[in-house]
Amino acid sequence: MASTVYKGDLSEVTFGKECGLALKHGGFGGLQFQTNADGTQITFTGASAGFFDGSSQLRYPVGMLVGSQLRVKGASSFSLDDNATKGHVYTIVANSGATLTVSPPMKELNTSSNGDDELLIDSVGTPTIDVGSSYNAQAASSDESVLTDQFIGLAATVALPETKVEVKRSHVVGIGRDVVIQEPQRFSNEGGGLEIMMNSARWLYYALGREVIDVPSALMTPDPSGHGKVDIAAGDTFIGYTGTLSNLAAGEYVIVQDSTATDFPKDTPAAASKEWGADGLGIDMENTERTEIRQVLYIDTTTRRIHVEEPFYFNHLNTAYTLKRLKYDAASSNGSPNFETGAANFGTITNRQSRLLFSGSTLPSFSVESSIRTHNTGSYNGSNEGLAAPGSVNDSKQLTRVWKGCKVKDFSLAADADAEVKLSVNFDALYCYTDTGRLEDNNKGDRYTAHRMFENIGNSALNRKKAGIAPNTEKPYFFYNGQISSFGINIAQVTNFNLTGNNNAEAIYTIRGNSEAENRNSAGDSLEQIPFGGSRNANLMIEKTMEYELSMTVIASDPLIFHEFRTNRKHGFTEPITLTLTKAGKGANREEVIIVIDDYIITEAPLPIPEDKGVIKSELKIMPKHVRVISHDAFLHM
Numbered sequence: 001m002a003s004t005v006y007k008g009d010l011s012e013v014t015f016g017k018e019c020g021l022a023l024k025h026g027g028f029g030g031l032q033f034q035t036n037a038d039g040t041q042i043t044f045t046g047a048s049a050g051f052f053d054g055s056s057q058l059r060y061p062v063g064m065l066v067g068s069q070l071r072v073k074g075a076s077s078f079s080l081d082d083n084a085t086k087g088h089v090y091t092i093v094a095n096s097g098a099t100l101t102v103s104p105p106m107k108e109l110n111t112s113s114n115g116d117d118e119l120l121i122d123s124v125g126t127p128t129i130d131v132g133s134s135y136n137a138q139a140a141s142s143d144e145s146v147l148t149d150q151f152i153g154l155a156a157t158v159a160l161p162e163t164k165v166e167v168k169r170s171h172v173v174g175i176g177r178d179v180v181i182q183e184p185q186r187f188s189n190e191g192g193g194l195e196i197m198m199n200s201a202r203w204l205y206y207a208l209g210r211e212v213i214d215v216p217s218a219l220m221t222p223d224p225s226g227h228g229k230v231d232i233a234a235g236d237t238f239i240g241y242t243g244t245l246s247n248l249a250a251g252e253y254v255i256v257q258d259s260t261a262t263d264f265p266k267d268t269p270a271a272a273s274k275e276w277g278a279d280g281l282g283i284d285m286e287n288t289e290r291t292e293i294r295q296v297l298y299i300d301t302t303t304r305r306i307h308v309e310e311p312f313y314f315n316h317l318n319t320a321y322t323l324k325r326l327k328y329d330a331a332s333s334n335g336s337p338n339f340e341t342g343a344a345n346f347g348t349i350t351n352r353q354s355r356l357l358f359s360g361s362t363l364p365s366f367s368v369e370s371s372i373r374t375h376n377t378g379s380y381n382g383s384n385e386g387l388a389a390p391g392s393v394n395d396s397k398q399l400t401r402v403w404k405g406c407k408v409k410d411f412s413l414a415a416d417a418d419a420e421v422k423l424s425v426n427f428d429a430l431y432c433y434t435d436t437g438r439l440e441d442n443n444k445g446d447r448y449t450a451h452r453m454f455e456n457i458g459n460s461a462l463n464r465k466k467a468g469i470a471p472n473t474e475k476p477y478f479f480y481n482g483q484i485s486s487f488g489i490n491i492a493q494v495t496n497f498n499l500t501g502n503n504n505a506e507a508i509y510t511i512r513g514n515s516e517a518e519n520r521n522s523a524g525d526s527l528e529q530i531p532f533g534g535s536r537n538a539n540l541m542i543e544k545t546m547e548y549e550l551s552m553t554v555i556a557s558d559p560l561i562f563h564e565f566r567t568n569r570k571h572g573f574t575e576p577i578t579l580t581l582t583k584a585g586k587g588a589n590r591e592e593v594i595i596v597i598d599d600y601i602i603t604e605a606p607l608p609i610p611e612d613k614g615v616i617k618s619e620l621k622i623m624p625k626h627v628r629v630i631s632h633d634a635f636l637h638m
Contacts, residue, residue, distance in 0.1 A: 006372045006399075013158050014451045016148035017310045018365045018404070020068075020123040020237050021051065025076070025113040027303040028052050033119060034112045039105030042119070044098045050298035050307070051129055057097040059133040061144035061448050063529025065095040067404065067431045067539060069122040070102055076115030080107035083120075091512050092121070093533030094519075097135050103512065103533065123237065124541060125405035125430050127367040128309045131250070131298055136382060139437030140389075140445030143382040147309065148369035148402060149451045151458065151469035153196035153203065154476055156422075160370055161192035161403055161429045186509055187536045189403060189429040192368065197476035198413070198423040201357060201593045201631035202468065205638035207411040207425060207501060208629065209360035209543075210264070210313055213293050213637075214277045215257050218335040218351045220325045224248040227304075229318035232256065239306040239323070248296065248325055253636045254306060255293045255324035258316045262290040264358040265626045267599045268573055276356050281630065283578055283596045288356055290314040293637045310637075313360060328636065330462040337465070337634035339472040347585015349634050357638075358628040363407045363503060363543045368429070371400040371450035378455060379446035381437070390444040398438075400450045405430030407541045410502040413595070415479035417495050421581060428507055431537050436527045470634045477581040477593065484552070486577040493555035495617070497579060499595065501627065502547045507538035550577065550597060550622040555615050556607055562618075565605035573598040577622070592632040599625035 025031060029048035035041065044056045051059055070090040074082030081088050086107075094101035127146035134143040152158070166188070170181040196203065205211050228242035239254065248254060259278050263270065268286065276285035294308035326335030332350040340348040373396035377388045380398070388396040406429045415421040437447035451457050458464040461471055484494045512535050519527040530537070554561060564571075571577075576598035583591040604621035 004374055010376055011372045012452050013152050013370050014148050015152050015366055015368045016150050017128045018123050018126050018367055019128040019310050020126050021121040022237055023119040024303045025117045027300045032113050035106050035108055037110055039109050040101055042100040057135045059131055062096045064433055065092045066530035067534030068092045068126045071120045073118035076117045077111050077113055078108050078117050123311050124365045138443035139440050139447045140443040141382045142447045143449050144447050145449045148367050149457050151467050154199050155194050155196045157195045159191055159193040161189040163432050164188050189432050192427040195424045198421040199474050199476045200633055201629050202638050203423055203425050204629050205357050206364055207408045208357050209363045210358050211638050212288050212356050213291050214354040220334045222247050224323040224325055231318050232312055232316040234313055234315050235311050237311050241304050250296050250298050252325050252327040253293055253295050256316050256321050257291050257324055258321040259289045260320050261287050263287050264628055266573055281354050328465045345586050347590050348587040349589050352589045352632050354632050356630055359546050366406050368403045368406055369451055373398045379449045381445045390438045398446055400435040400448050402433040403429035405541055407505045408503055409505045412500045414498040418480055420476040420478055430541055431530050431534055433529045436529055439521050439525045439527055441521050473634050481582050483580045493557055495553045498551045500549045504544040506542050508540040508542055509538045548624045548627050550624055552620045554618050556618050562605055565602040571600050594630040596628050597624045
């Protein structure tokens with residue numbers, strides 16, 4: 001008998017990257033866009049490939065773009081809306097099929113695109129597009145989704161950033177003591193958090209902000225060829241090229257190999273031969289190359305653009321980079337990382353990937369998807385199970401939500417002796433999208449196809465790799481397989497370790513117009529996926545000062561630590577604190593994470609005499625300035 005209540009075992013939580021859209025006239029099979037008579041609506045025509053279906057409908061769930069910022073590159077017909085010269089920024093307040101609705105109205109009215117006109121949708125609050133998404137006017141025939149298809153981790157607890165409403169309440173003189181005026185005001189989406197048994201450094205990327213990789217020795221051959229290179233600017237969501245590109249396809253990963261030296265946060269000048277990636281992968285590196293990796297979503301041969309799933313975070317001059325490629329495979333072909341399970345090499349990662357994570361001026365934003373249901377059946381729509389029709393006996397009453405524009409506020413990495421390493425991450429969101437297909441008057445259904453980890457995402461060895469949970473890599477790191485060094489020596493008597501970081505991220509509300517009439521069904525229920533066009537939500541998530549703190553409990557065995565403390569000496573990059581975590585297995589190429597903490601001062605080093613006459617433990621308090629992470633793992637891109 002089917003359950004009639006929501007249960008935790010029938011709930012799913014996944015997440016994914018966010019990446020803006022660059023929609024250029026003439027691309028995607030012949031894209032054109034036109035404004036209407038009052039400038040509030042943009043209609044797409046002529047497109048038939050990539051981000052658009054054969055009817056020029058943008059492959060984006062209805063309402064999912066609400067709140068995203070839109071800028072216009074008006075190189076031909078849209079000069080009055082051009083962001084570079086006029087400064088105009090528009091907010092998307094509705095999207096459906098081939099139309100976008102924006103606020104305030106655009107300046108060019110009844111205008112069609114030409115030449116180099118382009119629409120640029122910002123990345124923050126824009127979940128990465130799924131080129132397999134399918135829109136239909138009828139909810140029951142739709143199959144909409146975004147790429148929130150990644151494994152969230154070995155989560156012991158998950159707190160979703162539930163929506164809260166601020167209510168304005170006023171008393172009026174002469175009308176008794178009760179409240180007279182009560183109106184809802186702004187929405188907030190706060191309180192998101194995860195506590196996971198850390199099986200990879202993935203969430204540390206979202207907590208710190210920057211990732212560079214070392215080009216692996218195993219790649220797909222031949223390299224992308226036949227094209228001319230074009231400069232890549234930080235923030236671009238595509239790689240431009242000239243000529244004709246060969247040997248690269250959607251679904252593969254493209255590496256922008258660039259050995260240009262780039263500083264990471266530290267206090268000392270870089271040495272000429274200490275570039276991470278170019279001169280080694282050690283903890284003593286003093287700057288890094290800027291090699292980045294991205295998944296290819298679509299290659300537009302008309303506008304000559306390789307569209308990728310996350311914006312680039314570094315500039316790449318055309319004279320400085322080359323393109324490489326690889327992809328996930330069920331085994332180890334095509335450069336795919338692979339966990340070896342044979343007795344002789346168990347735990348070895350063939351094609352192990354190496355990356356450096358460090359703090360940046362901005363944080364990558366991400367989206368979190370959650371779906372709940374009353375019994376174990378999939379979404380009711382165009383390409384999924386047909387047993388759970390809304391209102392039927394088997395109705396699962398599925399509720400699907402996607403929180404957009406999430407950024408990590410703070411994190412804590414903790415471990416005790418003989419315990420798994422735990423990573424806690426707290427985050428807020430800008431918007432909460434809710435699938436409202438089940439409220440439509442006719443042909444009700446789940447417009448949005450909920451991602452379910454082992455039903456429709458990680459349902460094979462290859463797909464588990466793509467979802468970030470490659471077979472056998474889900475085991476957590478344990479502290480007893482770790483090693484800590486500090487002050488230039490190994491410390492054997494550490495009983496616990498706790499590193500915290502605070503990004504001080506803040507959601508900011510701004511005044512934005514919204515003249516869009518609310519869409520309701522015949523019963524008066526709102527069909528808005530994000531109410532009020534997102535105008536009552538914060539639309540900026542800004543990271544501010546970054547602060548780290550470290551505490552360690554050390555069993556005292558010599559006076560070294562106290563001498564380090566009492567002289568109040570600053571410890572630079574030459575004597576960092578390092579926590580090295582390695583998973584069990586055979587061979588050298590196992591999963592490994594190295595946390596490097598430098599430029600620090602010890603602020604507390606007590607040596608209390610215990611009442612039980614046992615060992616003397618010192619609870620060290622340390623203030624670091626910088627943290628970076630070296631990870632050797634089975635991911636192509638965090």
